[in-house]
Amino acid sequence: MKMSDGMFLEQCREVAAKYPDINYKEMYLDSACLKIVADPSKFDVMVMPNLYGDIFSDLTAGLIGGLGLAPSGNMGKDGIAIYEAVHGTADDLVEQNKGNPTALLMSGLMMLRHMGLKSHADKIEAAVLETLTERKCVTGDIGGTATNPEYAAEICRKIKG
Secondary structure (H helix, E strand, C coil): HHHHHHHHHHHHEEEEEEECCCCCCCHHHHHHHEEEEEEEEHHCCCCCCCHHHHHHHHHHHHHHCCCHHCCEEECCHHCCCEEEECCCEEEHHHHHCCCCHHHHHHHEEEEEECCCCCHHHHHHHHHHHHHHCCCCEEHHCCCCCCCCHHHHHHHHHHHHH
C-alpha cells in the first residue's frame, strides 16, 4: 500500500500545486475519521483512494443513520458524472420489500441538479426530508415498519401535494 499511496499522494500534490487558492491538506485515514466524527463542518471535498473511500463512506453513513441514506456522486472529465447509492442497492433487501431507497433517491437528486433541474430536485428532496422527519412511514433500517413500496408511495403523495 505504501507504493500505491505514495503514487496517489504524488499526483495530489502535483495537482494541488497548480491550484494554490484551494486548501490542500493531507491526513491519515484514522485521523480523518476521528476529526469528521468530532466536527464534520471542517470538511468539504475529500479525495482518497477507493479502499479509504469505502471505509470513510461506511463511517460517515453510520453517522447519518446507515448506508440506506448515503448518496454518492462520481465526477469525471468534461462534466461526465455517475450517481449511485454509496454501497449499491441492497438487492436482497429490495426483494423482501425491506430496502431503503433513500440513498438512490438522494443520488438521483444530485444527478438532477447536475443536469440543471434544480427545481425538480428541490421538490423531491422536500418530500423525502418531510417523510424522514415525520418518521410515520420509514423503513426498518431507520426505526420504522414501512416496506420500501410504502415509503416510496408516501414520498410520491407528498410530491403530488
